[in-house]
Amino acid sequence: MQIKKVYLAPMEGVCDPPMRKILTKVGGYDECFSEFIRVSDLVLPYKTLLREVPELEHDAKTQAGTLVRVQLLGDNPTLIAKTAKRAEEIGAKSIDLNFGCPSRFVHHAGSMLLKEPSLLHEIVATTLDLLDPKTFLSVKIRTGFEDKKEAPEIVKAIAQEGVNEIIIHARTRRDLYREEALDWSVLHGLWDLAPNITLVANGEITSYEKAQECAKISGCDHLMVGRGALMVPNAGHVIKEGAEPFSNDEILRTVFDFMEELMTLKFAEKSVLDRAKQFLGFARRQNESLGEFFKIFCKMGSITQARELLSVNMAQY
Ligand SMILES: Cc1cc2nc3c(=O)[nH]c(=O)nc-3n(C[C@H](O)[C@H](O)[C@H](O)COP(=O)(O)O)c2cc1C
Structure with missing residues (x-):
């Protein structure tokens, strides 16, 4: 249909x-x-x-x-x-x-x-x-x-x-x-x-x-x-x-853009990190291969670290 x-x-x-x-x-x-x-x-x-x-x-x-x-x-x-x-x-x-x-x-x-x-x-x-x-x-x-x-x-x-x-x-x-x-x-x-x-x-x-x-x-x-x-x-x-679902690369880019948007709106650092983790937490339910990345991402304690990790991995997927 x-x-x-x-x-x-x-x-x-x-x-x-x-x-x-x-x-x-x-x-x-x-x-x-x-x-x-x-x-x-x-x-x-x-x-x-x-x-x-x-x-x-x-x-x-x-x-x-x-x-x-x-x-x-x-x-x-x-x-x-x-x-x-x-x-x-x-x-x-x-x-x-x-x-x-x-x-x-x-x-x-x-x-x-x-x-x-x-x-x-x-x-x-x-x-x-x-x-x-x-x-x-x-x-x-x-x-x-x-x-x-x-x-x-x-x-x-x-x-x-x-x-x-x-x-x-x-x-x-x-x-x-x-x-x-x-x-x-x-x-x-x-x-x-x-x-x-x-x-x-x-x-x-x-x-x-x-x-x-x-x-x-x-x-x-x-x-x-x-x-x-x-x-x-x-x-x-x-x-x-019938488009292809986003690849892991595209998902990470979307999370990256989301973090940028939260930062533009002056969300607190903890909140930016928590929201990015929440997003990825949902994403990995459908994309098992994001599981390992998610575990590492959850350990990030600063926005700088988290963005770096996303940037490096976006290129790899
Ligand atoms: C975190 C979360 C927050 C939600 N908040 C609302 C809400 O504000 N208003 C609403 O009508 N439904 C809310 N829902 C229900 C969703 O709109 C939807 O009906 C439900 O998740 C089932 O759809 P899904 O399986 O596609 O997620 C919420 C669901 C989740 C998971």
């Missing part, structure tokens, strides 16, 4: 503005997402939204011209809707509501709300009421809280006129990230419940072959890639055009 769109997933603590800049430059992604922005007890100020999504000052696009969708997380329909409106006022072209996050630190929000379809319905309806119909609205969910049998009820609650996409991580909240729990086939049974809405499949898409398998099983030609984008930074090109 020809895949039409590949999105770079929201990943808190990973896919921040510098990571979005680097990955959208090389990755072939059709759109990327902000990390979740928590809406707790007030309508978020414009400055908070601009801090989280600085791309809003540039037509809501990364330097490569990739649109950034603003993701909000919370449980109060009015506060979420008004914050979404503010994001729209300062340039957001697309908003995503997060009902998929399983974090222990997120109490009554994210995937916890999958237990309450009527609240999901209200949050989506209130947001739709306030937003300009031209603003694209998506909702990101898992297939259930306890059980994937819950998926139809959840989708019915959010499939309202005006919603453009439903992005589905094919696991329940209870499954967390258990590999064997992933089930793209659940999505296949949901199309009839949301006839005018595009379903986007997500979960463990890390290669052209996996993307094809997912598309076949789920019926989706729109896919979202999260951790896979750190393993295969050019995943959008790989999945849509």
Whole structure:
């Protein structure tokens, strides 16, 4: 199946503005997402939204011209809707509501709300009421809280006129990230419940072959890639055009560029090193031959050392 769109997933603590800049430059992604922005007890100020999504000052696009969708997380329909409106006022072209996050630190929000379809319905309806119909609205969910049998009820609650996409991580909240729990086939049974809405499949898409398998099983030609984008930074090109996945050399170059970007933004030395190690830590899961290099890289105590090591090895791979 020809895949039409590949999105770079929201990943808190990973896919921040510098990571979005680097990955959208090389990755072939059709759109990327902000990390979740928590809406707790007030309508978020414009400055908070601009801090989280600085791309809003540039037509809501990364330097490569990739649109950034603003993701909000919370449980109060009015506060979420008004914050979404503010994001729209300062340039957001697309908003995503997060009902998929399983974090222990997120109490009554994210995937916890999958237990309450009527609240999901209200949050989506209130947001739709306030937003300009031209603003694209998506909702990101898992297939259930306890059980994937819950998926139809959840989708019915959010499939309202005006919603453009439903992005589905094919696991329940209870499954967390258990590999064997992933089930793209659940999505296949949901199309009839949301006839005018595009379903986007997500979960463990890390290669052209996996993307094809997912598309076949789920019926989706729109896919979202999260951790896979750190393993295969050019995943959008790989999945849509059958491009060769980045070589180790190209992965190390991407990590190098990421470090440069963090340094330009004046991130602290420890943070630059930690983020580079995090990136490589994901990359070596798919590229076993990076394992040895990763072990050595983890011992680097300064940016100078780390950059030198990357430079020398980039040339060798
Ligand atoms: C470190 C990390 C942070 C994440 N943060 C978010 C987030 O802010 N918002 C969200 O909707 N999902 C978040 N997710 C979930 C991903 O968007 C995605 O749904 C999940 O990782 C499954 O896709 P994958 O197998 O392609 O990684 C996060 C996942 C990871 C690994």
